[in-house]
Amino acid sequence: xxxxxxxxxxxxxxxxxxxxxxxxxxxxxxxxxxxxxxxxxxxxxxxxxxxxxxxxxxxxxxxxxxxxxxxxxxxxxxxxxxxxxxxxxxxxxxxxxxxxxxxxxxxxxxxxxxxxxxxxxxxxxxxxxxxxxxxxxxxxxxxxxxxxxxxxxxxxxxxxxxxxxxxxxxxxxxxxxxxxxxxxxxxxxxxxxxxxxxxxxxxxxxxxxxxxxxxxxxxxxxxxxxxxxxxxxxxxxxxxxxxxxxxxxxxxxxxxxxxxxxxxxxxxxxxxxxxxxxxxxxxxxxxxxxxxxxxxxxxxxxxxxxxxxxxxxxxxxxxxxxxxxxxxxxxxxxxxxxxxxxxxxxxxxxxxxxxxxxxxxxxxxxxxxxxxxxxxxxxxxxxxxxxxxxxxxxxxxxxxxxxxxxxxxxxxxxxxxxxxxxxxxxxxxxxxxxxxxxxxxxxxxxxxxxxxxxxxxxxxxxxxxxxxxxxxxxxxxxxxxx
Amino acid sequence: xxxxxxxxxxxxxxxxxxxxxxxxxxxxxxxxxxxxxxxxxxxxxxxxxxxxxxxxxxxxxxxxxxxxxxxxxxxxxxxxxxxxxxxxxxxxxxxxxxxxx
Numbered sequence: 013x014x015x016x017x018x019x020x021x022x023x024x025x026x027x028x029x030x031x032x033x034x035x036x037x038x039x040x041x042x043x044x045x046x047x048x049x050x051x052x053x054x055x056x057x058x059x060x061x062x063x064x065x066x067x068x069x070x071x072x073x074x075x076x077x078x079x080x081x082x083x084x085x086x087x088x089x090x091x092x093x094x095x096x097x098x099x100x101x102x103x104x105x106x107x108x109x110x111x112x113x114x115x116x117x118x119x120x121x122x123x124x125x126x127x128x129x130x131x132x133x134x135x136x137x138x139x140x141x142x143x144x145x146x147x148x149x150x151x152x153x154x155x156x157x158x159x160x161x162x163x164x165x166x167x168x169x170x171x172x173x174x175x176x177x178x179x180x181x182x183x184x185x186x187x188x189x190x191x192x193x194x195x196x197x198x199x200x201x202x203x204x205x206x207x208x209x210x211x212x213x214x215x216x217x218x219x220x221x222x223x224x225x226x227x228x229x230x231x232x233x234x235x236x237x238x239x240x241x242x243x244x245x246x247x248x249x250x251x252x253x254x255x256x257x258x259x260x261x262x263x264x265x266x267x268x269x270x271x272x273x274x275x276x277x278x279x280x281x282x283x284x285x286x287x288x289x290x291x292x293x294x295x296x297x298x299x300x301x302x303x304x305x306x307x308x309x310x311x312x313x314x315x316x317x318x319x320x321x322x323x324x325x326x327x328x329x330x331x332x333x334x335x336x337x338x339x340x341x342x343x344x345x346x347x348x349x350x351x352x353x354x355x356x357x358x359x360x361x362x363x364x365x366x367x368x369x370x371x372x373x374x375x376x377x378x379x380x381x382x383x384x385x386x387x388x389x390x391x392x393x394x395x396x397x398x399x400x401x402x403x404x405x406x407x408x409x410x411x412x413x414x415x416x417x418x419x420x421x422x423x424x425x426x427x428x429x430x431x432x433x434x435x436x437x438x439x440x441x442x443x444x445x446x447x448x449x450x451x452x453x454x455x456x457x458x459x460x461x462x463x464x465x466x467x468x469x470x471x472x473x474x475x476x477x478x479x480x481x482x483x484x485x486x487x488x489x490x491x492x493x494x
Numbered sequence: 495x496x497x498x499x500x501x502x503x504x505x506x507x508x509x510x511x512x513x514x515x516x517x518x519x520x521x522x523x524x525x526x527x528x529x530x531x532x533x534x535x536x537x538x539x540x541x542x543x544x545x546x547x548x549x550x551x552x553x554x555x556x557x558x559x560x561x562x563x564x565x566x567x568x569x570x571x572x573x574x575x576x577x578x579x580x581x582x583x584x585x586x587x588x589x590x591x592x593x594x595x
Binding site for chain 1: 509552555
């Protein structure tokens with residue numbers, strides 16, 4: 013510890029983060045001084061920052077190093093996750109701009125806070141010490157709380173921010189309590205040393221007990237961040253209350269960070285206790301899939317419906333980690349990728365229906381969409397069929413890979429339950445399709461989304477089908493990350 | 495000489511008070527923030543005790559970071575609370591519960 017020597021060459025491995033923090037500082041200053049006329053400047057600078065950071069992260073794929081005295085790690089999974097996060101953040105911000113314009117929320121702060129939360133996620137992804145994980149988590153969360161409250165005249169948005177804040181703070185507290193226990197028994201914050209301790213053969217029963225005590229709190233903290241039942245209370249309220257563009261961001265990119273946190277803490281760190289945390293995950297996963305599928309049946313608000321749908325997808329992701337094999341972890345990562353693609357498209361279409369002063373967030377707002385805008389209706393059809401798990405869409409393969417792994421790990425009852433609930437959840441996905449195609453619109457629907465958003469949304473929707481036609485490449489990539 | 499377990503028991507008690515306060519408290523959101531602070535205080539006690547008894551400074555450094563983050567967190571929390579009061583005219587837990595489904 014004391015003989016740590018700072019090595020300037022190490023900075024190269026943290027280039028994406030360093031570039032981003034410098035860019036954030038610069039954009040923050042510029043945004044303050046440029047006049048209203050160049051309002052778009054902040055937006056374009058933000059997008060180019062994300063693109064360049066993604067490029068740096070892409071160039072670092074294949075490198076691996078543990079730097080800064082073991083607090084930061086660069087490895088393949090981290091670099092891939094960063095690239096994915098950058099790409100999806102860019103897409104999310106393209107969609108967000110239309111929404112922000114329509115609701116007079118287009119301010120520089122929005123983009124700076126988005127960048128800051130992405131920075132926090134990058135720190136989480138590359139963390140190799142519990143301290144770094146915690147700091148990344150807080151950078152991300154604090155920016156997200158503020159991002160939700162950015163619609164400060166809307167009582168529901170502020171309420172959503174408050175609920176997310178209070179529950180997020182409790183979750184951080186529980187996570188920290190677990191970390192303190194793990195630190196106490198292993199004597200180190202370093203993930204590598206924790207792993208060495210937890211896989212050690214000569215653990216006595218008392219040590220295992222304390223490790224498990226800490227482990228439970230870590231799992232609760234992670235479940236909170238994922239929004240898994242019974243720690244899902246914030247998800248529907250926040251999804252419904254937050255401005256739709258923030259909901260979209262919240263439901264997509266942070267899922268990568270949460271997965272990374274899970275991988276770092278539970279697989280890299282406490283992989284030796286896999287049998288113990290898998291038991292906890294079984295409860296979380298099956299409750300999430302069940303509650304997410306059943307409660308969504310009664311929703312009339314599409315954002316709230318997608319929140320419950322998210323909860324059930326989270327259940328599937330957690331199922332992948334129960335298996336305890338590399339293929340299972342890969343299947344879960346593939347599911348995260350598929351889910352983020354679907355969720356981005358779904359929220360993108362909701363945002364496309366927004367226009368000046370009109371908030372499209374009810375299912376009835378989709379009535380007759382197929383007549384007025386057949387292309388967007390078709391994309392929404394793709395998303396809904398994919399989420400329901402209909403082949404040949406990507407959502408089918410992601411569910412298939414997970415269930416294959418769950419069955420081959422011997423949890424047949426889990427697979428059966430998951431399939432039953434997936435069939436139930438198909439009802440509400442099909443209901444939306446019915447609303448779009450067979451109900452008549454009460455009022456004229458005009459889609460005012462700008463051209464760039466239409467193009468990216470189309471590509472995004474088409475990817476759900478295209479990736480579904482060739483899922484094996486991505487599945488192999490996901491497995492190779494572990 | 496105070497044993498390590500004494501510190502741990504103390505912090506466990508403080509932690510439980512904080513957690514219980516969050517679930518029992520149904521009136522004021524400021525109280526929720528105070529309970530969160532209690533949880534963090536318990537965590538800090540844990541870290542310092544472990545750090546002292548294993549003569550490893552990392553735990554104490556962690557506490558500095560927790561203190562800093564907690565300060566930032568409260569600043570943001572109170573800002574959101576101010577917005578809440580401006581929008582609803584109250585910071586009662588009951589009043590701030592319109593999102594349901």
